[in-house]
Structure formats: C-alpha cells, structure tokens
Amino acid sequence: MNRTIYLAGAMSCYFNTKQHDYPKKWREDAKEYVKKLYEDITLISPTDFYEIGKNYHKTETEVMRFDLRMVRESDIVLCNLRDLHSSLGTSDEILYAFISGKPVIGFLEDESEIKNIHPWKIEQIDRIETGEDAMKRAIDYIYRYYVDRYN
Secondary structure (H helix, E strand, O other): OOEEEEEEEOOHHHOOOOOOOHHHHHHHHHHHHHHHHOOOEEEEOHHHOOOOOOOOOOOHHHHHHHHHHHHHHOOEEEEEOOOHHHOHHHHHHHHHHHHOOOOEEEEEOOHHHHHHOOHHHHHHOOEEEEOOOHHHHHHHHHHHHHHHHHO
C-alpha cells in the first residue's frame, strides 16, 4: 500500500544565511533515498511548491494553509528537528499531525540538540532518530512500521 509522507522542517530561519539551501537539500536527499529503496512511498516537500525568498505566494496565509492541507492529506509526517525552536510553522505542523492522529517521526543528526526541543513537542512525536544517518533510519522505520506491514 502506498503511503504519503510530508517532509516537515525549519525553512525561514535559514533565509539570508550561508545555509539558505539546507531546507531544500535535506528534502532532496530524502527523495533520493526513498526513490532508490521504496517505490510505495510518496514524499511531499513544501519546497517543491514554495521556497523562502521566492515570490511564488501572495500571502503567508496561502503558504500556511497549503502546508497544513498537505499535512492533512499525508499519512505520516517526517520531521527534521534541526532548529525546531526557530520554526513556528514546523511546530504547528507537528501539532496538527498529532491532533489528527497521524504518526510523526522526527530525526536529528546532532543528538546534543535534542535539549533545544520543548518537552511538549517531544510528546507529540512518535519516534525520534538521532545521530549519523538519522534521516535514513527514520525513513527505514516508517517503511517497516507504516508501509511494509500493509503489503
């Protein structure tokens, strides 16, 4: 059974920094990893529709409603927890998925940053992978527990 995964994670805090391409890059890395291994997973990346610094949208309301609609239409949320404390939008996406009963799987390459995540957010996330290759392990977990069991 095909599953749709929304790729949540901070974006605007990287605008006008040396890491301005990070939000798009990690999502592209996720797409590449999934494409190689899992044909029954579809990823939804908000950076495919709206990019910080580009003028594709007319209002922030448009972007917010679009992103939350994509969370609602997805089966699972994969969330990059890096700089979560700087991203109200990502925090809202986690809460919206949690309230909707959707699994939220987080990952964080730098395990020491977990101390920056508010305890309420930790409670709203089903599982957090940390350390090197945390994103790949999170995707593998999603496949094992939320995709493969239906095949």
